Amino acid sequence: MPIARKLRHAVRRTLGPRVDLSHPARSPLGSSVVNCVLYEDGVRHPAACPAREALHRVRRSGRGFVWLGLHEPSTDEFAGIAELFGLHPLAVEDAVTAxxxxxxxxxxxxxxxxxxxxGYVEHEQLTATSEVVETGEIMVFTGTDFVITVRHGRHGSLGPLREALEADPDQLAKGPAAVLHAIADQVVDNYLLVAEAVQHDIDVVETAVFSAEAGRGDAGRIYQLKRELLEFKRAVAPLSRPLEHLATRPLAPAGPEFQPYFRDVAEHLARTTEQITSCDALLDSVLQAHLAQVTVAQNEDMRKITAWAAIIAVPTMVCGVYGMNFEHMPELRWTYGYPFVLGLMATACFVIHRGFRRNGWL
Structure with missing residues (x-):
């Protein structure tokens, strides 16, 4: 398997499945509910229970929190959940409309x-219409005793993340803020993987542009990469300020003890942003180099056309002179006049052709 395909398969495996329906327990609140789990002291409650019952248990005992996961809920499905957990109407509207x-x-x-x-879209060969980056959305409501995650799209599966957190009860026991940090950390780490895969595609295009088999169709592939990189940038760049706030300000329920964790995520995001910026600059340079190569190729074509036009002009001029209907013209009645003129035209064309070849025009 080529190195490019190995890298893409590795990225695909790391990013996980497209849709998170790994947990069989489903809440009766609606078909959009993937799961509803109660955690106490970082340990998952073994019995499945509806969101209302789970939230009542938590608030009655004062321990643990509820993690409710949803996938593309409708307005009607989310209305009951919003009322149960006391979610702000503006945030609810954003979560539903995406x-x-x-x-x-x-x-x-x-x-x-x-x-x-x-997510990085695997492809055998990059074309002018290849989709390189796909995006989804994850909305996270974080309260003192609950976490509600709402996913839109095929990317951002939280099943493996939930299992990883459940394997670390000490971290999960820190409360809903630990879940918020874990989601942010997973999203940003995936950014790094996607950035590396896109960088590989750029390297492939760059190599093709400067190879002997470079074609004028490479401009379409470069432009498509720039479009996909722009979509990637729109997902990454706006997240820097929110992470900076989480890393520098104690925003309840993410207290001061979580600031170092979010600071680490912010540093990873800064690396991704710098890599995207460098990729964008590199694509600009590759595009300019490709356009310069196309211009040089066009100039060479024009020089060749001009050289052949100059060669053809000589016999055209001679034939044009002897095509005039004058009675008194030199060599008209000479026996060897016709072959002499042909030889003269051939000699002149040969001399001009040799001069153009010597100067690199042909």
């Missing part, structure tokens, strides 16, 4: 965060 910029907003004692997970 297509939001990455952000973190605070509503009293609740945080509402929007992330745009990205």
């Amino acid at each position: 297509h939001q910029r990455p952000k973190v907003e605070r509503y009293e004692e609740m945080l509402f965060a929007v992330f745009k997970p990205c």
Whole structure:
């Protein structure tokens, strides 16, 4: 298997499945509910229970939190959940309609965060219409005793993340803020993987542009990469300020003890942003180099056309002179006049052709 395909398969495996339906327990609140789990002291409650019952248990005991996961809920399906957990109407509207910029907003004692997970689209060969980056959305409502995750799109599966957190009860026992950090960390780590895969595609295009088999169709592939890189940048760049707020300000329920964790995520995001910026600059350079090569090729074609036009002009001129209907013209009645003129034209064309070849025009 070629190195490019190995890299793409590795990225695909790391990013995980497209749709998270790994947990069989489904809540009766609606078909959009993937799962509803109660955690106490970082340990998952073994019995499945509806969101209302789970939230009642948590608030009655004062321990643990509820993690409710949903996938593309409708307005009607989400209305009951919003009322049960006391979610702000503006955040509810954003969660249902989707297509939001990455952000973190605070509503009293609740945080509402929007992330745009990205996935690398595997392809055998990059073309002018290849899709390189796909994006989804994850909305996270984080309260003192609950976490509600709402996913839109095929990317951003949280099943493996949930299992990883359940394998670390000490971290999960820190509360809903630990889940918020884990989601942000997974999204940003996937950004790094996608950036590396896109960088590989850029290297392939760059090599093709400067190879002997470079074609004028490479401009379409470069432009498509720039479009996909722009989509990737729209998902990554707006997240820097929200992560900076989480890393520098104690926003309840993410207290000061989580600032170092979010600071680490912000550093990873800064690396991704720098890599995207360098990739964009490199694509600009590759595109300019390709256009320069096309211009040089066109100039060479024009020189060749001009050289052949100059060669053909000589016999055209001679034939034009002897095509005039004058009675008194030199060599008209000479026996060897016709072959002499042909030889003269051939000699002149040969001399001019040799001069153009010597100067690199042909």
